Amino acid sequence: MRVIAVWTIKGGVGKTAAAVNLAYLSATEGLRTLLWDLDPQGAASFYFRVRAKVKGGGGKLLRRSADLRPLVRGTDVENLDLLPADFSYRRLDLELDARKDPEERLALKLAPLADEYDAVFLDCAPSVSLVSESVLRAADVLLVPVIPTTLSLRGLEQVRAFAAKAGRQSLVVLPFFSMVDRRKTMHRDAVELYGADAQFLRTAIPMASVVERMGVRRAPVVAYAPSSEAARGFCGLWAELNARLAGGG
Amino acid sequence: MVPPLRFVVVGRLDAGRIAAWLAPTWHVTAGRAAPLVQRYLDTFDWALWRSGGRLVLELEGDQTRMRWQPGGAKPARTVPLAQEVRFAADLPGGVLRREVAAAAGLRALLPVGEMRVRRKLLRVVDGEGKTLVRLWLEAVHPLLRGGPAGPERTRVRVEPLVGYARAATGVVARLQGRAELTPDERDDLADAAAVGGRAPGDYSSRVSVKLVPDQPAEVAVRRILTHLFATLRANVEGTVLDLDSEFLHDLRVATRRTRTCLGQLRGVLPAAKVASFVEEFRWLAGLTTPCRDLDVFLLELQDRRRALPASAAAALEPLLAHLRKTRAAAHGELAEALQPARFRGLLERWGKLLTRPARGGKEGALPIVRVARARVLRAYRRLVRRGLALGPEPQVQAMHQLRIDGKKLRYLLEFFASLWEAEETTVFVGQLKLVQDALGAYHDAWLQHERLVALGDEILAAGTGASTLLAMGRLIADLERRRAREAESFFCLFADFSARPVRARLMRLVEYAGVA
Numbered sequence A: 001m002r003v004i005a006v007w008t009i010k011g012g013v014g015k016t017a018a019a020v021n022l023a024y025l026s027a028t029e030g031l032r033t034l035l036w037d038l039d040p041q042g043a044a045s046f047y048f049r050v051r052a053k054v055k056g057g058g059g060k061l062l063r064r065s066a067d068l069r070p071l072v073r074g075t076d077v078e079n080l081d082l083l084p085a086d087f088s089y090r091r092l093d094l095e096l097d098a099r100k101d102p103e104e105r106l107a108l109k110l111a112p113l114a115d116e117y118d119a120v121f122l123d124c125a126p127s128v129s130l131v132s133e134s135v136l137r138a139a140d141v142l143l144v145p146v147i148p149t150t151l152s153l154r155g156l157e158q159v160r161a162f163a164a165k166a167g168r169q170s171l172v173v174l175p176f177f178s179m180v181d182r183r184k185t186m187h188r189d190a191v192e193l194y195g196a197d198a199q200f201l202r203t204a205i206p207m208a209s210v211v212e213r214m215g216v217r218r219a220p221v222v223a224y225a226p227s228s229e230a231a232r233g234f235c236g237l238w239a240e241l242n243a244r245l246a247g248g249g
Numbered sequence B: 001m002v003p004p005l006r007f008v009v010v011g012r013l014d015a016g017r018i019a020a021w022l023a024p025t026w027h028v029t030a031g032r033a034a035p036l037v038q039r040y041l042d043t044f045d046w047a048l049w050r051s052g053g054r055l056v057l058e059l060e061g062d063q064t065r066m067r068w069q070p071g072g073a074k075p076a077r078t079v080p081l082a083q084e085v086r087f088a089a090d091l092p093g094g095v096l097r098r099e100v101a102a103a104a105g106l107r108a109l110l111p112v113g114e115m116r117v118r119r120k121l122l123r124v125v126d127g128e129g130k131t132l133v134r135l136w137l138e139a140v141h142p143l144l145r146g147g148p149a150g151p152e153r154t155r156v157r158v159e160p161l162v163g164y165a166r167a168a169t170g171v172v173a174r175l176q177g178r179a180e181l182t183p184d185e186r187d188d189l190a191d192a193a194a195v196g197g198r199a200p201g202d203y204s205s206r207v208s209v210k211l212v213p214d215q216p217a218e219v220a221v222r223r224i225l226t227h228l229f230a231t232l233r234a235n236v237e238g239t240v241l242d243l244d245s246e247f248l249h250d251l252r253v254a255t256r257r258t259r260t261c262l263g264q265l266r267g268v269l270p271a272a273k274v275a276s277f278v279e280e281f282r283w284l285a286g287l288t289t290p291c292r293d294l295d296v297f298l299l300e301l302q303d304r305r306r307a308l309p310a311s312a313a314a315a316l317e318p319l320l321a322h323l324r325k326t327r328a329a330a331h332g333e334l335a336e337a338l339q340p341a342r343f344r345g346l347l348e349r350w351g352k353l354l355t356r357p358a359r360g361g362k363e364g365a366l367p368i369v370r371v372a373r374a375r376v377l378r379a380y381r382r383l384v385r386r387g388l389a390l391g392p393e394p395q396v397q398a399m400h401q402l403r404i405d406g407k408k409l410r411y412l413l414e415f416f417a418s419l420w421e422a423e424e425t426t427v428f429v430g431q432l433k434l435v436q437d438a439l440g441a442y443h444d445a446w447l448q449h450e451r452l453v454a455l456g457d458e459i460l461a462a463g464t465g466a467s468t469l470l471a472m473g474r475l476i477a478d479l480e481r482r483r484a485r486e487a488e489s490f491f492c493l494f495a496d497f498s499a500r501p502v503r504a505r506l507m508r509l510v511e512y513a514g515v516a
């Protein structure tokens, strides 16, 4: 089981868009996939039309004895299951703080699912917190969407520093450019500048209105507009991610 | 009680009708009807079916996918296929492959039957448009050589989604009791297999013969031999076609068991009648040995290669390639030898002898339970005597002889298992098996050691690099260590096996009270 977290400090940069589309691609490839929506806003749950309601709230689910499985919902996509978020997740941080080894908690909760899933995607809220620390500890891979602006790139440095501190030794950090607008000089320059950064994935996700329509279609772009440039971007990203992890690329 | 998830449609039923049954609680959206072919796969010995699972190759339009429905309440796993799949190892990596491989082991995934399905998906959705339950309105039709066979059946199948059990239960409740629907108890796998003359579980390599304690020994032994004969014959085709390595293995075991039966139960069948077969079955056993030895060697080396780092694994490749060639030649010879008159004649004459009633040998009229008891105890005593006579530095030949003695005892116990208390038999056989496994591993390590040493010159002559020879050297050293280790563990296990408690267990086992 491979755990792939999508996280960065900045909000609204395409984390959920990436998590949802990559999870979909993973599942259609035949991998048993779980998408864990850890953001109290529940955007990923919304995209898959899963009603977010976690009985007893996020705190109960963090108990050592609590089994995640009863909370798992099958999506309409074969091989893809979802752990929905609900508003109670906003207190996840406090709940974690009240427990022993809060940073290990997520990994602990995922361990019993190792036989059942090939891939787990964690869609996280944008903040530095105990939750993100716990996420980094559970993850094998950290995908970091970066908008090619100076500010975002500074954010990336903070993420790298935090990941080095909080993540496992073996954590693979893979930034990629998200919401790229080729018409903007600053975007082109930044993409060019970071072309030399070996960690960066080569594939960039373009800014495209077809992605925004996910909110209306309530499905991944790769499902309803597979030949769009954005969808091809997510496919490329997924292929590159796999090649990287296989030791190539 | 688990609610039925499939219903046979009696008369006519369409999507609109079903939607009306479910309204207004649920909304139904119907897809288009689509045809597909479902090809059921299993190992020859039905390992997947026995694990409770179903493996189906689905051909729909230009898409091919594998669907694995594991046992229990787990959801189905599906994976698109780009290449042909013969073994579990050919499947794309992931949960599906892991689960199928765990059940199928080394055996090939063979088609056991085919269904043509025309189906329409009815999604039962909530207010958000989320599917809560999938309903399939489908017509299924078993296929024989691509053409329909038997009647077509129409049904409704309920496919629950993980986490939406309540909705599934609710939907089933609305379907139950409708005049148009009756619960469907048929098994698609069984239906698809039946048109080809097969049935789930119709083959197993295990000996299972139901004997009656006081039936005449001659009748009982004939039943055992008939059972073994069926197993032997069932494996000929797969061996010749080389479908997987286990056909040959099972064929050999059936041959060996037959020989044990003839040798250890001498006096039960008319001696004059069976004498010639003893020689013929020995010939058959010898015929199959070279190919099987190479199979074992190759499987072992492939296993080891997986555990090695990439560079070391590459060094073994020329050796493996050489062995594969030798093995292919050995199999070719075997397959040829299984065609002509001598083998076919043996099968024919043996089959006749088994079906034609004949006067038994001098012990043929004794109750089988008494004969069984005497022969099992004799085999046990011989095994213990020879084992205890081994010196501290075991001789390969003596160890090999011991292994054969152990097999004879084990086979006898299997033949007569139905006469004795099942639990006790299982425990004793388990203890014997531990000893046997150590002896087997010891012998294999020796055999492979000898073979590698002998192969050195051939590999060198083939012009491969030094790295392969070095890798072989490492293997040889490993095998020496392994042989020493196995000898040690054998002595430990055998000490237990020959001690009083185990002997007492065997005595208890074979004392059958139900005979006058």
Ligand SMILES: Nc1ncnc2c1ncn2[C@@H]1O[C@H](COP(=O)(O)OP(=O)(O)OP(=O)(O)O)[C@@H](O)[C@H]1O
Pocket: A010, A011, A012, A013, A014, A015, A016, A017, A018, A039, A043, A124, A125, A126, A178, A179, A180, A205, A206, A207, A208, A209, A211, A212, A213, A214, A215, A230
């Ligand atoms: N490549 C893109 N092109 C255009 N719009 C996009 C793209 N990716 C995401 N968006 C839109 O931008 C908004 C934020 O995207 P998304 O929810 O994926 O980001 P996020 O990083 O998960 O946000 P948050 O921090 O709030 O969780 C959404 O409305 C989404 O539809």
Ligand SMILES: [Mg+2]
Pocket: A015, A016, A017, A039, A043, A123, A124, A125
């Ligand atoms: Mg988000």
